[in-house]
Amino acid sequence: MMALIDNAVYVQGRRTQDPANLNATYEVMRDRGGMAWIGLYRPTAGEVRSIADEFGLHPLAVEDALTGHQRSKLERYGDTLFVVLRPARYLDAAEEVEFGELHVFVGPGFVVTIRHAEAPNLGKVRRRLEAAPELLAMGPEAVLYAVLDEVVDEYGPVIAGLENDIDEIEDQLFGNADADVEAVSRRIYDLSREVIDFQRAAQPLAGMLEALRRGSDKYAVDLELQRYLRDVLDHVLRIVERAGAFRSILENALNVQSTLVAQRQNEEMRRMSEAGLAQNEEIKRISSWAAILFAPTLIGTVYGMNFDHMPELHWTFGYPLALLMMVGLGFGLYGVFKLKRWL
Structure with a gap:
């Protein structure tokens, strides 16, 4: 140019x-x-x-x-x-x-x-x-x-x-x-x-x-x-x-x-934390009820063993006592979990 x-x-x-x-x-x-x-x-x-x-x-x-x-x-x-x-x-x-x-x-x-x-x-x-x-x-x-x-x-x-x-x-x-x-x-x-x-x-x-x-x-x-x-x-x-x-x-x-x-980012973290807390609460509830239901099963399992020589096997009050223990242990665990706010 x-x-x-x-x-x-x-x-x-x-x-x-x-x-x-x-x-x-x-x-x-x-x-x-x-x-x-x-x-x-x-x-x-x-x-x-x-x-x-x-x-x-x-x-x-x-x-x-x-x-x-x-x-x-x-x-x-x-x-x-x-x-x-x-x-x-x-x-x-x-x-x-x-x-x-x-x-x-x-x-x-x-x-x-x-x-x-x-x-x-x-x-x-x-x-x-x-x-x-x-x-x-x-x-x-x-x-x-x-x-x-x-x-x-x-x-x-x-x-x-x-x-x-x-x-x-x-x-x-x-x-x-x-x-x-x-x-x-x-x-x-x-x-x-x-x-x-x-x-x-x-x-x-x-x-x-x-x-x-x-x-x-x-x-x-x-x-x-x-x-x-x-x-x-x-x-x-x-x-x-x-x-x-x-x-x-x-x-x-x-x-x-x-x-x-x-x-x-803070809002996302808050939502994730809330979701995590809700999930934890749900786990606590499930675990609490699992423990309450497991306690009677434990007692029933003991008395369901087929041995001839067992303590209190022929005792008249053995059956009512087992039921009472199951109910009592269940309510006791319920009270403990309620006190800890798991339920």
Whole structure:
């Protein structure tokens, strides 16, 4: 894929020429004294170094642009700004935030944008500015503002997607008793990680915009452009605040989920204990009646032995005494078991 996506020189906010390559761009800039906006997509090291040599970019910034995988940040090297942005979009099916990376060099008379992913839509930004030449005439800072505004606007659908999934998790927690406990816990944890990653991308923008505002007077940034930057800052602060709230909600949801799991386990243990107690009571009753019925049998068994020489075998009161012993022993055992609450 061609690295040079869009390339133009602007004079008084209007597009005057579309150079075919980087060298032609440098020549047109010098001839017309306009502002060059060079848009690159995954450029080669040679293309980045060509731009660095032409505009005097700092080697550390060039190294970051070539390496990629940078955090959101703003650095100033003399009269040149180096900005790293993390555009994002929400993949609802996977419940993931997909991040891109955008590097922006802003200096006297030039803007260089280097994308390492499809987002953000810089073509949309360029069309917006070209339709408002009075804004584009404010210089490279106006392009930086429009890029920041587009990145922050694209955070809106991410916030909406996260909020929708958090609502679904709350429904699962409190509205569906049969929900898979492990799956819900995993979903909460995974979404928490996405929120944290999103915070890391969005939160530094607040400090970056504050730094731009503080340097506005020193670098003669147009007053109207300062107002636009304040508006972007307001949007960023709201987004960061909502992302922080999402993180708190998910942390609480994880705690609630743990509590609900513990309650369900305790309830299950209680039911099992009650069932065990009921079973024990039943065993006690059966054992008690078995003992009561066994006692007369024991006595009857003794007298049922067929021996000639047995004590009291021909005694007149032997039979009534045996019956009395059977009845007495039965009632005696009944009383003992009743006292022990086995019956």
